Amino acid sequence: MLLRHTTTEIKDRTALTVNPAKTCQPIGAMYAALGIHGCMPHSHGSQGCYAYHRSALTRHYKEPVIAATSAFTEGASVFGGQANLMQAIDNIFSVYNPDVIAVHTTCLSETIGDDIPQIVNKAMAEGRVPAGKYVIHANTPSYAGSHITGFAGMTKAMVDYFAETASARTKTVNLIPGFVEPSDMAEIRRMAAEMGLETIMFPDTSGVLNGPMTGKYRMYPPGGVTVEALRRTGSSLGTVALGHLASGDAARALDVKCKVPCQILDLPIGLGATDRFVDTLHRMAGVNVPDSLTFERGQMVDIIADMHQYFYNKRVGLVGDPDQLLALTKFLVSLDMAPVYLVTGTSAGKKFEKHLRAAVAGVPHEVQIKVGGDMHLFHQWIKQAPVDLLIGNSYVKYIAHDEDIPYVRHGFPILDRVGHSYFPTVGYRGGMRLLEKILDALLDRKDRDATDITFELVM
Amino acid sequence: MTETARSQTAPIEGPDPEKVKAELLAKYPPKVARKRAKQIIVNRLEPGDKVPEINANVRTVPGLMSQRGCCYAGCKGVVLGPTRDIVNITHGPIGCGFYSWLTRRNQTDPDTTPDGHNFMTYCFSTDMQEKEIIFGGEKKLRQAIQEAYDNFKPKAIAVFATCPVGLIGDDIHSVCREMKAALGINVFGFSCEGYKGVSQSAGHHIANNQIFKHVVGLDDTIGAGEFRVNLLGEYNIGGDAFEIERIFEKCGITTVATFSGNSSIDAFANSHTADLNLIMCHRSINYVAEMMEKKFGVPWIKINFIGAEATAKSLRKIAAYFDDPALTERVEAVIAEELPAVQAARDDIRPRTAGKRAMLFVGGSRAHHYQELFRELGMRTLSAGYEFAHRDDYEGRKVLPGVKVDADSRNIEELDVCQDPDRYRPRKTPEELAALSAKGLEFKDYQGMMPEMPEGSMVIDDISQFETDLMIEKYRPDIFCAGIKEKYMIQKHGIPMKQLHSYDYGGPYAGFKGAVNFYREIDRMVNSRVWGYLKAPWQTNPELAATYAWE
The missing domain is CATH 3.40.50.1980 (Nitrogenase molybdenum iron protein domain)
Structure with missing residues (x-):
C-alpha cells in the first residue's frame, strides 16, 4: 500500500495539513506572467521558491519555464531585499532582455515588508529600466490564498499596470481564461474567433508552454499577450472572465479602471457552462453563433445520449481547484453522475461553497464537501464508502492505486502523463475529450472486471 | 595528475575555451563579470594534482537564473x-x-x-x-x-x-x-x-x-555481520542503493545504515557501531562522517559506485581496509562474476558512443562521478560544474585549510564534537592506518573533480541559464546532463538531455547493473532517431514543387 497509514476513522485536525490539495500563491503568479509575451517572471524571495516553482511547472508542461529570483540570503532577509531586486533588474535586462519583468513576492519578502513599487520606482529613477521596458508586480505572500489566488493577483496586475482608458470603444472582447492549460486558452480563443470576434486574451500561455521542437530554443516564444494588446483591453467592448476565483479580480479591476463591463462565468467545462460562455459572447458582441459551433455542441450531446447508461448514477470523488471543481461538478451532475466527495485545498469562501452545495442539491446520495480540505480527508471518505471514479491531479493516483478505483487526471499538477497542454477540456470539443476520458476509465474497468461469460464486444 | 586525466589530455575540440570564457563574461555587467570570472575556470593540470583555484559556495547572483535551490x-x-x-x-x-x-x-x-x-x-x-x-x-x-x-x-x-x-x-x-x-x-x-x-x-x-x-548513537546494539559499513551520501534515486546493497550482500559486507537512501531512523541510531564509513556524495554528507570519526572512532573513505570500474575499485578499497583474505577473495570473485556482463554491454554499445562529447552540470558529486560512466562509453566531458559544491569538491580536500569562510557559511552551525568517553573505539591502530595509507588507501580524503578532468576543459560553478545556452551554441555537445529546470530548454536546441537528479525516471545507474542501464540509456539518447525530425521536408528543400508524384 502506498498510503498505508491512512485510516478509515477520521480524527479531527485543525493544525496539520496532510497531502495538500493546493500549493502557494507565487507559482500561480509565475504561471500567469508566462502568459505575457516577452516576459520574465521574477520571484522576490529566496532562490528555493523559484527553483521549486520552475520545477513544478516544468514537470507539468515538459517545456522550458523561465523565471529569475532575487536570491535572498540571511543578510537580505534582515536588511531587506532592495539591493537584490535592483541587482536582479540590472542583470535581467542586460542578460535576458525581456519586454517585461513581472515581480511576485513570497512569504519571505512579505514578512519583512519589502515595498515592491517603491523599489521599482527607485530602479526607474536610477535608469535601470530601459526605455520601452516594464517592471510590474503582484503581492503574493505564500501564507495567504493559494496558487489560484496568486494567478488571479498577477492577472489583475496586468490590468493595473497596462490597461488604458480610451474615449472610443472598440468591438474587441477581452477574454480572461483562468488558471487553465495552454490548450484550453487556445480553444477558448478559437471558439470566439469562430464567432467572428476580435479578442484579447490575458494571460495567454498557448504557444509559450506547449511550443514545438524546432532545433532552436527561443527564450521568449511567439505566444503570450503583448503589452500593446494589454493596453487596448481598456477600450474593449466588454470582458468575459472565466472562473470567479482566478479571473474575477482582473475583470472587476478593468471595469473599475476603464469602465469595461464584465461577465464573470464558470469555466466553460461541460455542456451547460460552454453554452453559457457562447451565449454570453453572442449577446455581448451581438453576433450570431455559427453553425459550426452548434454542430460541435450537437456532437457532444450525441455522445452523452449514446453512452448515458455508463454515466448514470456513478459515484465520483473530485479534488480540484475551485473554478475547475465547480464547473466539473455541474458537468457531472448534468450527465446524471453523482459527485459525492468534493475537496479543494483553496479556501474559496462561503459563497463558493454555497454554489457548490447548490450544484449537488439534486444528487441522490449523501455528498461530502470540504473547501480548504486536503487529500488525506478525501481518502478517508473513500475508505468509508467507495466511489466508482476519481478525478484529480497526479497525486490522486496514489489513492486510485491503493483503492483500485478508475481515475481521470485533471487539474494541476499532472506530472506523469502528456496531453493536457495540447488537448483542451474546455468548450464542446474539450467536453467531448473529457467524456472520452471518463468513458475510457469506466469501460476499461468494466472490461477488466468482466468474467469470460459477461465480457462484451460492443458497448 | 591522475591516470584517468592523463589518458585523455587530447585538446578539447571546438572553440578556444579562454575565448568562450571571455564571451560568457562579456554579456555581464562589470561587477557580475568579475565575480563569474572566478567561477568559470579553464582546467590546467600541474604536478601534485594541483589545479587552478575556483570560487565556489558563494552567493547566487540575483537575476542570472541559477540552477540552485534553497x-x-x-x-x-x-x-x-x-x-x-x-x-x-x-x-x-x-x-x-x-x-x-x-x-x-x-x-x-x-x-x-x-x-x-x-x-x-x-x-x-x-x-x-x-x-x-x-x-x-x-x-x-x-x-x-x-x-x-x-x-x-x-x-x-x-x-x-x-x-x-x-x-x-x-x-x-x-x-x-x-x-x-x-x-x-x-x-x-x-x-x-x-x-x-x-x-x-x-x-x-x-x-x-x-x-x-x-539520532546517531541512540542504539548501541552491535548487530550481525563481520564487515559492517555505513554508506553515506547515497539517496537511492531510481534504486541505486538497492544495487549497491545487492553487491555488498554478495561480497558479505553488511550495511548498517545508508544515509539516507532506503533508510530507517533505527539504522541511523545504530550507525555508529559500523566499522567503516563509505562516502558517495562527499558534499552532502562529509559532516556526519567527520563527526562520527571524532566521537566514535569510525574512519571514512571516499568511494564511488558510479561506473563499473569505479565500483570494482571501491569494492577493493573496502576489502583492503578490512584486510581479510576471505573478504578479498569474495570481492574479487564478485567482480569477476559481474564484470563480463558489463563488458559485453560495453563492447556492444561503445562503437555507437565513442568520441561523443558530454557536458555535466549537476549537484555536488554527480558532475564528477558520471564522467566515469561516460569514459567507459568512450565519451569525453567537455565541460562540467557543480550546482552547490564547495572548493574541496572541485580541487580536493587538500585546499580545505585555505578555504575562506564567508558570512553566509559562518551562519551555519559547526557542531563541537569530542570523543565519547565510553563509546569511542578506534577501529584501527595508528600503525595499521599508516600501513593502509602507504598501500594507497586514502582516509578522510577526496581528490575532487578537477584533477580528473582533462586540460582545457571548462569547469563552471553554479552555471547560469545564459551560460548554459552559450556553451551549447559554442560546442554543440552530443549530450547534456543537468536537472529538470534545464531539461527542455536544452532539448529545444535539438540536443538530448539526461537528468542526473531524477534519472529521467529510470535507473538504477550505480554498481554493475546500473552501469549497463546507463550505457543503454546513453546509447538510446545519443542515437535516437528523433533528433533527425526537427525540420520538415519543405523546410530543408523549400523549392520542391509537386514532384512527389509517382514516377
Missing part, C-alpha cells in the same frame, strides 16, 4: 526526504511541503523494517496562515505535532523550518523538546530556513548536524 530543499528534500519512518512536518506556508512531496524519486522498501512504517508518500505541513505570521506559529506547530502523533503513531517526528519561521522567531526546537517529553517519542527540529547559506548545501550541513545530535 537550504530547506537540501535539508528536508535531499537528506531527510529518503528516510521513510519519520513524520516530516514542514512548518511554514503550504508551498515548501508541497514541492518536496514525492518529487525526488527516493525509492524505499518499508518491508525491510519490522514495523513497515513509510511516510514518504505523505506530505505534512502546518500550512501557515497570515494569523500565524502575525501572532506566531508555535501553538499551531505544537497542535500539528500532536495531530500527527494521534493520526499516525510514528516513532519519530521531525520539524523543518521555512523562511518566515526564522523571521518571526518561532522557537521550533523548544516546541520539539516539549512534545518529545509529552509524547515519549523522538521529536526534533531543523532550522533550515530557505534563506540560509547560499544553496542547498547549507541544508545538507544542518541536516547532518541534527541527525548526529538527535
